[in-house]
Amino acid sequence: MTTTPPVTLEDVRDAAARIAGVAHRTPVLRSRTLDRLVGAEVFLKCENLQRVGAFKFRGAYNAASRLSPEQLAKGIAAYSSGNHAQAVALAARELGTTAVILMPEDTPRSKLEATAGYGAEIVTYDRYTGDRVALGEALAADRGLTLIPPYEHPHIIAGQGTAALELIEEVGELDALVTPVGGGGLIAGSATAAKGLLPGIRVIGVEPEVGDDTKRSLEAGERVSIPVPRTLADGLAANVPGELTFSVNRRLVDEIALVTDDQVRDAMRLLFERLKTVVEPSGAVAPAALLAGRISSLPRRIGVILSGGNIGARRFAEILGA
Incomplete structure (x- = not known):
């Protein structure tokens, strides 16, 4: 018996029409330096430039x-x-x-x-x-x-998926899409859009090492709860995947990579110094995984969602000065 998924590509397209003219269609950033360091073509979807400074x-x-x-x-x-x-x-x-x-x-x-x-x-x-x-x-x-919960709702998931929809509409074929993972709404929506448009794409999530609830859950085949993590990436400090988001991600997500706070800090510094782009720690985990070599069998063309840039100047300086 085939069950209808809670969110479909058409739901994401419907969300895109609803938010058009209200949410920003954020730019896609390229960098030869980043491509050289990663060893692939990297396309950064700058949700740090979205209204409120994040994809949310x-x-x-x-x-x-x-x-x-x-x-x-x-x-x-x-x-x-x-x-x-x-x-x-x-x-x-x-x-x-x-x-x-x-x-x-x-x-x-x-x-x-x-x-x-x-x-x-x-x-x-x-x-x-x-x-x-x-x-x-x-x-x-x-x-x-x-x-209105942060991720446990089909309209939330569909809305978040519009970031990946826009990215693929702009750059075309991608071999992989890399996104941060907290409660799972962004990657669930992104995976729905990406695999609906490009069935062969790999969808890779990135979590803090100390907050690996989704990785553990996917490996176990069921939701696993961990202690609330203490991580630089405070926006990803979930201790258990959402029930709805996990039902999507266990079907569509191919891999979860883990990064340390130091790797996140290094990615924030690179994005700032070389790409003139400010991201918060949670927004830097996806490029951190690429820069740290945490992605297996590196694809050729990689889409990356920089999920947010909400960080004060003093805190930003503290992190980079550490």
Whole structure:
């Protein structure tokens, strides 16, 4: 019996039409230096230049724009370590509604300030002791808000997949697509788009070494939970894959590579010094895997999603100075 996948290429195309003119169609960056260091042709999809500084606006707006007038009148809730928070806050503002966001107490100040700057109310919690899903669901229920999760929703996944859709539309054939992996929404949407357009493409995810829940889960054939990781890539500090995203990724993702904080730092430095591009640690894990030789059987033409650039100047300097 064939089951219908939760997200299809047509869903991604529909999301692309919905966000057109609202989200940016971000540029694709090339670098001969990067190609030489990696040993392949690398195409960087610059989601660090997306609205709110990350790919997350794609999914947030796609999901929020489908809410009923009654739901929008009551407001939106979300939980996030930063980028989804900003995305939902901006989507709410664009749609004329309000947002309440549950965020970890140790979220980088730049992300807290940006989320508040978009008009959202922020409620904090301890990410190492609190269950953000349970807390977020309780917050939404108490206030009568519609909860927009960071990745466990088909409209979120479809929206995130529009980044890969745009990349392939612009550059054509790719042998591989490399994306960061946190909860799994970006790679699930990207894999759906990429394999729908290019059935032979390899889809490769990258996680922090200390946050390898998706790699472990794919190897086990079921979702595996780990302690909440402490990593430079705070946006990827998930401890278990999403149920919906894992159902997609176990079918479509070919490989998971792991990188250290030092490798992430080196990639951030290279992107800044040689390509004049600022990315946050989570956004640097995909090029870090390429530069560190963590991708097996290196393909010839590789698409890479730089997922975000939300990092303050002081924190950026601290990381590169370490």
